[in-house]
Amino acid sequence: MTDLPWLSLLVALPLVGAAVTAALPAALAKRFALGTSLLTLAVGIAAASQFVIGSSEQFQLTEQYSWIPQLGVSWALGVDGISLALILMALVLAPVCMVAAWDDVPGGRSESTYFALLLSLVPFMVGVFAATDVFLFYVFFEAMLIPVYFLIGMYGGERRQYAAVKFLLYSLAGGLIMLVAVIGLYVVGPGGTDGFMIERLTGLDIAQDTERWLFLGFFIAFAIKAPMWPLHTWLPDAAAESRPAVATLLVGVLDKVGTYGMIRFCLQLFPEASQWATPVVVVLALVSIVYGAILAIGQSDMMRLIAFTSVSHFGFIVLGIFAFTSTAHAGSNLYMINHGFSTAALFLVAGMLIARRGSRRIDAYGGWQRVTPALAGVFLVAGLSALSLPGLSTFVSEFLVITGTFQRYPAAGVVASLGLVLSALYVLLMYKRVMTGPAPTVVEGAVTRLEGPDTGGQDLPYVRADLDEGVTPAQIGPVRDLGLREKVVVAPLLAALLVIGFFPKPVLDVLDPAVQRTLQVVGVSDPAHDAPADTASTHGSDH
Template identity: 65%
Template sequence: MTNFPWLTTIALLPLVGAAIVFALPAGLADRAKHIALGVSGLTLVLTIAAALQFDSGSKAQFQLVEQHEWIPQFGVSYAMGVDGLALVMIIMAAILAPICILAAWDDVPEGGKREKNYFALMLVLETFMIGVFAATDVFLFYVFFEAMLIPVYFLIGSYGGARRQYAAVKFLLYSLAGGLVMLVGVIALYQYGPGGADGFLVTKLTGLDIPVVAERLMFVAFFFAFAVKAPMWPVHTWLPDAATEARPATAVLLVGVLDKVGTFGMIRFCLQLFPEASKWATPVVIVLAVISVLYGALLAIGQTDVMRLIAYTSVSHFGFIVLGIFAMTTVGGAGSTLYMLNHGFGTAALFLVAAMLVARRGSKRIPDFGGWQRVTPGLAGAFLIAGLAGLALPGLSSFVSEFLVLLGTFQRYKAAAVIATAGIILAALYILLMYKRMMTGPKPELVEPVRDWNVREKLVIAPLIAALLVLGFYPKPALDLLNPAVSKTLSYVGVSDPAPTTAADGSAK
């Protein structure tokens, strides 16, 4: 079935499901979430089937390739394909989508049209998430990159918290600013490309002979858009507001999947299309990444809103990811791409368990908790595991990726690696202090009894905890997919791993 349009089918299925949900008559509006869950579950099944067609030993950059003329006058093609990195990101999105829909089961208690629209928007977002990772035409990627803003804007602005309009507009303005700067780079890139009906294909734009100044300007245009999306300091400020005001399920898709488009784009486009400019910009990017690691961690320590704290931890984690990417070593690249996967599951677990606790306490403020491990021991245990994954405890998924990032960075930028290691210490502080303040102490006096997690909540959290454990002890299947993509990208940049230094007696140091 190698000629079957796997990627188009996987991307279109949620969109078809969204249309069905939108079209439901008023009398069947309460079935919207059931249909959305079924469609996202079927999408996951098809994604797994597509992944089984992928040959990790192939020398081709992209597999499951589809290509059709779209706007030949401008060189735009409908071109889809995946390498190991894109496939892993699509699998992550396909897993998180049904989990988030199940977590959002009671998010719109008033039901009716609002509930229909809510779950339909989540399915539309899933289509765009899959499309943006699968696109191998730069213009098509840009279309998906910008289209993702629409469902997220409405999910935050229509269904979020008290400051939802402010958060939604801020998210939109930051993202549009980044996207418009990137569009200038996209247009300029085409001018230096081979032209023709498929002149926007990534494979056609790789290895171009671009003047130094033009290449650097295009790199900056692309990198700025991806840094906003990632998010990196100092263009990160939209994230804490958006993640805090959004519904927890929306926050998971936003931070766990959409933000990965930024780091994915740095690998796919910045490094591959602008190799010389990437090496030119590396010292500045390394500094920004280290600042992001420390800044995000320090601000997380000072937060009293649990959801805002988790959002700031992601600023720190994305600093590690970018650090691994621009270390330009195979170990650092493997660590950063694995970190993208691990962060998606770890952040999802933290956000969703925290949201379950907030729903029971009726407050997001950390000081309003205390002693809750005596009230909800099951949720407290899940919260602890998710938190320990966030601080990269050995045996949990983030440890492997964080260790690889720091090891790969140390091979080339020792000072940056040493300074960034302080982020691990700060992570232990913000996670353990948060858990201590919320969970330990005497049992609180509650007006009404509070029940621990129910069956639906266990179904939401169980696969995430399982992923944290499995990827912590056995990350090899993921790394087998990711490593060839990392090696190929570094070959485009024209860099190789630093040779190990040797002592006077010839032994490695």
């Protein structure tokens, strides 16, 4: 079983499935795309079962085939604990998003193309996390822009074309800068037919100035993708104008390429430059935490609010990466996984609300917990995960990041803690405005009948997406609560938040060897604890 090309299979299966999906009629295309995503998830789980925790090898499930030998490019794939966890998260979210998007395609637009584009994201998500050849990583990094651009530009909201072009321009600019750095890295590297392999580029003796320029080329591209302040402005537009399933995959998975790239390439290939840039990066991360949270508090658009919370959360992830302690680094890696499930729950539940009300504006709601108690409960749990409530998975990762940051940068830890307070404000204020208050009442002529499996065999009145923005919250209703399909969507997300929240050890055990290896390559160790003068020398070797 270990001889199977598991990772190549995970790339090829959804890629072929996407091509078939595009050629099928809509009703069959949706089912085929969902089936292919579930099959890919099953293959991914089988591949993960071959992974050996604690192996001395950096990458497992490795494959390497000569691709463009004249340029030193190989088709080389492999995973460590970090990339394996991110791939599994992506494979879980893909079918969840497809079920959530089942009836989400606007009228007059091709459902077959929509689901084919969603499925085509899967091979790029696998490839970008599994590539062990720097040039191959760059190919996946750029290729995944294509389906996202069309998913936003063809199926988004009123300003979809603006959001799609802005997303593309930012991403292409970052990719172009990184391409220059990739070429420069090959020039200073050992060259040869496999000159882009990560293991051959690790530990190079590069001139200081050259290393710092190369670091900046990679870091800027990843800061745009993450996104970090001040390169974040494409995200709120892209997330707000996307369909909820697209926004989930964009923010929950694809943006992790930025923070993953910082770990895999910036830290491993340019350790001296990473330490040189740390003071500036830490400041940028702190600004992202506070700035994103403050802007989230002031948003009137639900989808933009969730997007700005992610700017703040990515600030925590970057802070943990560059705090250079094992605790903070482990927290950052776990945060990438937890944020994927948390933001998926927020975006998809918000999409369920918008489908009923027909508005993204928070002030267009009010009193919905009285008529949709199950939906309100899920929305509350998703919101509490965003503010890192103890018992939910995000608490563990955020606590590790802040604790680890305090070990090396106490002042930065204090500022980061402010993000906890601000997150409580934007989450609880949004819930209060959307879910509490008097029960909404019926608007004459604004309610239609719903027929389908989600109704449990009944025809229930609910609000369509054809209401004017000016309709006040008191003019809504009655609306249906969660249907069967929607419960299938939220169940795995809530399960992940609760299970990892109460028992994070299995995930941390997978991540820890890669965390320790990364810090060893950078050449940093955890700060020594303060000790009495007469015992410091005796126990110094233990710290």
